[in-house]
Amino acid sequence: MDPSIQEAESHYFTNEPPPRDLQATVTLAREFINRHATEGRRLVLVTSGGTTVPLETQTVRYIDNFSAGTRGATSAEYFLQEGYAVIFLHRQFSLLPYSRHYSHNTRSFLDYMKEEDGRVVVDGQHQEEMLRVLRQYDEVKRENRLLILSFVNITEYLWDLREVAKLMRPLGPRAIFYLAAAVSDFFVPHDRMVEHKIQSNEEFSGASLPSEGTSKPPAARTEGRSLIIDLEPVPKFLKQLVDGWAPEGMIVSFKLETDPAILVKKALYSLNKYSHHLVIGNLLLTRKWEVVFVSALEGEKWIRVPRNRRAKSISGNESLVGLADPDGKKDGNRTVSADLSIPEGEPAVEIESIIIPEITTMHTKIIEKAQTKPPVT
Numbered sequence: 001m002d003p004s005i006q007e008a009e010s011h012y013f014t015n016e017p018p019p020r021d022l023q024a025t026v027t028l029a030r031e032f033i034n035r036h037a038t039e040g041r042r043l044v045l046v047t048s049g050g051t052t053v054p055l056e057t058q059t060v061r062y063i064d065n066f067s068a069g070t071r072g073a074t075s076a077e078y079f080l081q082e083g084y085a086v087i088f089l090h091r092q093f094s095l096l097p098y099s100r101h102y103s104h105n106t107r108s109f110l111d112y113m114k115e116e117d118g119r120v121v122v123d124g125q126h127q128e129e130m131l132r133v134l135r136q137y138d139e140v141k142r143e144n145r146l147l148i149l150s151f152v153n154i155t156e157y158l159w160d161l162r163e164v165a166k167l168m169r170p171l172g173p174r175a176i177f178y179l180a181a182a183v184s185d186f187f188v189p190h191d192r193m194v195e196h197k198i199q200s201n202e203e204f205s206g207a208s209l210p211s212e213g214t215s216k217p218p219a220a221r222t223e224g225r226s227l228i229i230d231l232e233p234v235p236k237f238l239k240q241l242v243d244g245w246a247p248e249g250m251i252v253s254f255k256l257e258t259d260p261a262i263l264v265k266k267a268l269y270s271l272n273k274y275s276h277h278l279v280i281g282n283l284l285l286t287r288k289w290e291v292v293f294v295s296a297l298e299g300e301k302w303i304r305v306p307r308n309r310r311a312k313s314i315s316g317n318e319s320l321v322g323l324a325d326p327d328g329k330k331d332g333n334r335t336v337s338a339d340l341s342i343p344e345g346e347p348a349v350e351i352e353s354i355i356i357p358e359i360t361t362m363h364t365k366i367i368e369k370a371q372t373k374p375p376v377t
């Protein structure tokens, strides 16, 4: 591996303290991975949700992003449906597989219940749907195929990712890394972070010093009544993941953009830079309706679900009605550019129900290819 990348890694992990619960995370992950490795099962690490960037060591304020963890939680369910074991590394309190159907919306979970003969039961309207979700959930629980881990900030995320990836190495090509978390590109290094709450009142603002009294200037300070924040770039970890932490696993990264004109270019750039298996490009406003797969194996391939139809059921096995083809340039589920209109509501079909089977097919090919090669020593 490039020594400058290794240096950046070593510098980052030397300077940024590990999460308090790292040991517990490692213990849980090790037991889970070993069990499924012994059983010869395929295993996917799904990352999900946003990463915060704390401004103070005793964090009152932080920078965050929009991600609710829908992509990750939904994808995890479809991987489980395909028989995979799933480590779900998610932002605390973001959406979870299965319970996502009943949380984070304007309805309280109590609205799904009613009282009957002094007992609480699910009301008639939701019986069928909840039974289907419950059966899937029970099966996964019985087979112990879902491990839920959580992070809050960017540093916790990177520490957890590194440690879990290393534990997954013995799985070789049977492992997938599905990196759907919205990872911050910028952060406040520990040695430039102020210990205490940043003060807005000038009379008290002198108290804002970096935690360990280093000579480095604090990354956040007040000037007059304004708050000035000077963030540093988060080192790019995909290279280490691909070359060092998980050299044999299938790696799927996501590229999020808002400008359709650069999405494919950025996805290709990432694929060329990191030489991993697949980049899935998506635009903020259309991410539930279309994504673009960019891979060395299959080039550029758009996946779309029909627009302007409300989902009938959030959890059922609805079949795909048809794929959108706004420009008449369709070839199966391939089209050649982003659809620029902005869809409304929720799609009729969860796009992850198409994404995941596509990935598992690619994964099978990767495993088969690896079996014909001598093992990496």
Ligand code: 9Z3
Pocket: 049, 066, 067, 068, 069, 070, 071, 072, 179, 180, 181, 182, 183, 184, 238, 253, 254, 255, 256, 282, 284, 287
């Ligand atoms: C994505 O692009 C995800 O699909 C979304 C999902 C975050 C858009 P929601 O949680 O949204 O369903 O609301 N994730 C990856 C974005 C990212 O941070 N990529 C980095 C990069 O492109 C790291 S691989 O550099």
